Amino acid sequence: MSTGSRCGPYFCGIDAAMDVVSGKWKVLILWELNEHGVRRFAELRRGLPGVSEKMLTQHLREMEEDGLVHREVYREVPPKVEYSLTEHGLSLNAALASLGAWGTERIGRIGAEKVAVSGWRS
Amino acid sequence: MSTGSRCGPYFCGIDAAMDVVSGKWKVLILWELNEHGVRRFAELRRGLPGVSEKMLTQHLREMEEDGLVHREVYREVPPKVEYSLTEHGLSLNAALASLGAWGTERIGRIGAEKVAVSGWRS
């Protein structure tokens, strides 16, 4: 998966979009980055309770490959890396908005539990 | 998974929506059902090249549990079962439209291959 680039063949557009978004934390990373604009690695980790460092780096690398996030490395000590959304990441987030609204409605319908994390809304 | 109902806890709405849609063929089933209105089991199987009977039944059962599809059994011989979308399934499909548009744009951007199947558009 790390080398197997997500590039189809696809049945349709939804298929292609689901591909870049499939991964336990990807939409959450997208959301977090959208909310805060720019985030450092450790900030993302703290914002996503339960994510392992391995998964976070792996997902971030894949999203970088897919052109969704921008990775800015500052060659200093201690290391500093900033992540932000590219324009494709931003537009993907916008495209996910209606899906988010549907999901929020569903949460209310089935009375699902929600993880209480400060900073998470909707 | 068959018994583990998809019911959170969730971080946000997108999370909840992704949950009911995660599965290799689910969005495709959703799309197929949306295009044709009502479909029988074998029609769906033929419309989704590569799907195994096991996965199709499994996904259909889960989507029924999640209130996305309606299953109508006709007690005859040979057996006849018709599947269609519920209103929640229809609204989910509508919510996926913008994501589909994003994906279609992405396919063009990266020049991904598309499965050529008659009946599939966009």
Next chain:
DNA sequence: TCGGATACCCACCTTCTGGTAAGTACCCCT
């Protein structure tokens, strides 16, 4: 000097997902 922070990488292990192949029971067509 010791612990904590930064941003990772690596190997190992478990869990989950999906595929294969078989069986079921009854029908129609040739």
Next chain:
DNA sequence: AGGGGTACTTACCAGAAGGTGGGTATCCGA
């Protein structure tokens, strides 16, 4: 009588996804 279609179910298996716990090099504060 044999083959194909209907809509599944079950058992088994392979590969992918994700979690755990270690290591790296450097710096800062206590």
